Amino acid sequence: MFPLKLFQASAASISGATQQTELAVRDVLTGRRKGLLAFLPFVGPAVIASVGYMDPGNFATNIQAGSSCGYELLWVVVIANVVAMLFQAMSAKLGIVTGRNLAELCREQFPKPIVLAMWCGSEIAAMATDIAEFLGGALGISLLFHVSLLCGLIVTGIVTMIILLLDRGGFRPLELVIAALVAVIGLSYVCELFIAPPDWHATLIGSIVPRLHGSNAITLAVGIIGATIMPHTLFLHSGLTQNRTPARNDAERSRLLWFSNREVLIALGMAGFVNLAMVMMSAAVFPRSADGISDISVAYHSLIPLLGVGAATVFLISLMASGMSSSVVGTMAGQVIMQGFVDFRIPVWARRIMTMAPAFVIGLHFNVVNAMVISQVALSFFLPIPLVALVVLSSRRGVMGTFAAGKTTIVIATLATILIVALNLDLLKQVLS
Template sequence: MFAAIDSKATVAAMRDSLDHPQRGARGLLAFAGPAVIASVAYMDPGNFATNIQAGSTYGYQLLWVVLLASLVSMLFQAMSAKLGIVTGRSLAELCRDEFPRPVVIAMWLGSEVAAMATDLAEFMGGALGISLLFHIALGWALMITGIVTYAILSLDQAGFRPLEIVIGALVAVIGLSYLAEMIITPPDWHAALFHSVVPELHGKDALMLAVGIVGATIMPHSIYLHSGLTQNRAPARNDEQRLRLVRFSNREVMLALGVAGLVNMAMVAMAASAFSRSAPGITDITVAYHTLTPVLGAGAALLFLISLLASGISSSVVGTMAGQNIMQGFVGFHIPMLARRLITMVPAVLVCLTANPMSAMIDSQIVLSIVLPVPLIALVVLSSRRSIMGRFAAGRKLTCMAVLATAAIIGLNLALLWQALA
């Protein structure tokens, strides 16, 4: 029990499990954490915005995009974690060492833009949740969100475990809220299953939403962060232990991101069931909340706000952690967490007070999708180099899968650009 909340005890439990292999859930539990934190990026308010608009506008038609993006995210998060486990270094650090300096600087600047776009949706979502839940002005809600986020980040001073537990609890709140929503408003299961496996893109905005879903699901900052989260835990002493750590990591990625994928699909299904007929084409989270009350009752609307609040706070914490990891990896210096929080928070505050929050969230996810190929290409290149990964270098099949997935994302971005210019 103590090991579950104490970082030193957790490291000791991991060390013991590596030195004396254990089977079953007990052996896996001590290693849980990095993928849970990474999974928050796949349930952030940007997902709420894109999934609600997708479900309310196109019903269940874009579920296949959510499912495919979730599977691709599992692939790349597993690769990122493996890179960190094998090398003991983060993706950003390896990019700094392996690529030419002009490329590294360009990657860092692009990653900072992505961090700000990420924080825009996350910070805005948390503030909207507080504003609607407690009936206070958005300006005060923004301030409260910043304070709560910084308070949770401060838990890191006591080690990694307390922070992981708080993030895990917030993830559980999001998942349980949407489970309850599915009970309150059961989807059309036949339509949901059909559209999960049959690709369709009908309507002029369907491509834009598909790109937004990809950007909201496969997050650049999470790709960078996952490799860094595997550090400062229980480093492997030999290749056998590295292999064991990679297996533990792969199981956690499948479980944590599998749950995140199901939550995203539940968001689209709920929006399709609740809004596609009564309020089609919802483009505002506030409107979605006010529409839920007469359609499904106050209980469903309350659950929606609670999940949005948990999503905004947890993802804002993780976004700040990722921004710190990216800066430290690419340029090699560390700034105080409060300063980092303020740097990425200011653009979000300005947009919150001057623009439509829902539109800004969706636009931010499109920006993320455009930036996304950069860390994916870097991850594929570095993971396949034997000089870096040794015997753990990615094989030909895995590399081909990753290349095809990256090419598909680039293709979606180019198609959206072509549509915008036409």
């Protein structure tokens, strides 16, 4: 009886956290709660979305970028993060204004053959990134605790399933756990920058001066974009905001958008810092070579003699937190994509098993890190799907009403989409030649 009562008490506590957040949000919207703390109840959707920008695929791509090109590709990270802020804000706005997510609106607004094609491409992208995230978490556990990769895969699967089940108590418990894991990742890289200070002058130049020397740099630039701007998080963000706090009028919608945009700036700003720190640490620590270091396990073992066991351990802790949190987010995004495009939902445990199975096969029979890097490049080819959809839907007054995006926003978003497609075509040309 005691365990049952303890479980019921825990469930009630979890559900209560969501109810308290909902009441706090309403107090802010009605003007009964003001000040700096009034922002906290709105924090959650962008934090969850930001996990996709700090997943293990970023670790593999950024480490290779820093060890291969030094500080020269930091500008790609900066631009990719700014573009990510724009599109994540557009996705969140779509959910707040319409009460529907991006995939649902695509199903309603576009012809059926196009919707089916978008669904297939988006599912492939979501599964590809989930595989990379799952493998990254397992690799972190394997290296940190000196166990087999199979053991790491099993532990990652169990932990991510437990985290996903928190959603049964409402949105807040899951948001808090993900936020804690994000904090671990961020603090880990703050420590790494103190342990291995970068060349700040080279960092500044690399962040503002565009340079792409050689085909390897272009490949890595596309990989960085694919690892930074994630297709599945664009679908997920609108799903997280659509029902979190339903707006009762346009005044409340405007207020919700005000808080949402600021959360995007803060959450993705932190994600951008982590990505920059990854490249900076790699450039500062590892000897520069043509191919760079593309293997996370090699990077870990290289850090031990260079910076000591402490720095290497911090690196693995951040990788483990990244893999677990992003794997949870990947599963959530897959649910939103499937339900939105084809109006079909499967239990979360079934979705988790579907994405775990190929990860086990790849992890036990193929090079894990190569699979992670390839998945990030592949993601970039599917990225135009949600980008184009967001531009089209955000500009339609029939969808957004008075909240339709302005011409300046649409022009900037369109140019960003064209740039990404152009980089992808250039990469494809190199691969085929």
